[in-house]
Amino acid sequence: AIQMTQSPSSLSASVGDRVTITCRASQGIRNDLGWYQQKPGKAPKLLIYAASSLQSGVPSRFSGSGSGTDFTLTISSLQPEDFATYYCLQDYNYPQTFGQGTKLEIK
Amino acid sequence: QVQLVQSGAEVKKPGASVKVSCKASGYTFTSYGISWVRQAPGQGLEWMGWISAYNGNTNYAQKLQGRVTMTTDTSTSTAYMELRSLRSDDTAVYYCARSLLVYAMSSGWFDPWGQGTLVTVSS
Numbered sequence: 001a002i003q004m005t006q007s008p009s010s011l012s013a014s015v016g017d018r019v020t021i022t023c024r025a026s027q028g029i030r031n032d033l034g035w036y037q038q039k040p041g042k043a044p045k046l047l048i049y050a051a052s053s054l055q056s057g058v059p060s061r062f063s064g065s066g067s068g069t070d071f072t073l074t075i076s077s078l079q080p081e082d083f084a085t086y087y088c089l090q091d092y093n094y095p096q097t098f099g100q101g102t103k104l105e106i107k
Numbered sequence: 108q109v110q111l112v113q114s115g116a117e118v119k120k121p122g123a124s125v126k127v128s129c130k131a132s133g134y135t136f137t138s139y140g141i142s143w144v145r146q147a148p149g150q151g152l153e154w155m156g157w158i159s160a161y162n163g164n165t166n167y168a169q170k171l172q173g174r175v176t177m178t179t180d181t182s183t184s185t186a187y188m189e190l191r192s193l194r195s196d197d198t199a200v201y202y203c204a205r206s207l208l209v210y211a212m213s214s215g216w217f218d219p220w221g222q223g224t225l226v227t228v229s230s
Contacts, residue, residue, distance in 0.1 A: 008168075036152075043204075044202075044220060045219070045222035046216060049207060055207075087151065091213075095168040095214075096214055098151055099153050101151045
């Protein structure tokens with residue numbers, strides 16, 4: 001199975017900050033990478049698919065980039081509602097695999 | 108709007124089976140697939156498998172092969188996930204989620220998700 005490694009595992013930031021989360025695949029996965037946001041006690045929500053496509057209804061401050069093995073999720077200006085855990089997911093082959101998560105906390 | 112409503116929490120003994128339901132509304136059920144993902148307490152997300160509501164094709168995570176079965180009932184727009192021979196490490200919140208793309212031939216991206224069903228395995 002393809003291993004997805006996110007960094008950092010946790011991150012403290014302030015409202016208004018620009019934040020970048022990285023996801024690295026153990027082998028090339030083209031652009032078959034998505035990003036999910038999960039708040040405590042809630043189901044995850046899709047933010048980005050195909051590495052850089054913004055899911056409908058997701059604010060434009062979220063963006064994704066990358067291809068092959070290295071990917072990034074960027075939040076251009078953190079809002080209070082963005083403090084959550086973020087997961088990457090590869091859709092290159094089965095089994096689909098998630099990164100271990102990045103917990104974004106308020107500084 | 109698209110909505111997935113899952114069945115309630117379950118408590119099972121080791122070795123038993125559990126069947127979680129996921130009732131869909133707000134879209135044509137047979138046009139999309141359903142993926143299942145689980146999350147152990149305090150842990151990350153684990154993809155379990157996918158079923159096409161169009162033709163019943165499935166794809167399961169290899170580690171669950173032989174213990175998991177995913178089905179759909181198109182007459183009630185409901186998907187089911189059955190897990191057998193439960194162990195303590197199957198304790199988790201189980202989520203269903205709809206495929207992003209219509210007539211998808213594989214799991215792909217999935218959104219929205221159901222609210223989750225907590226399955227506790229304990230003697």
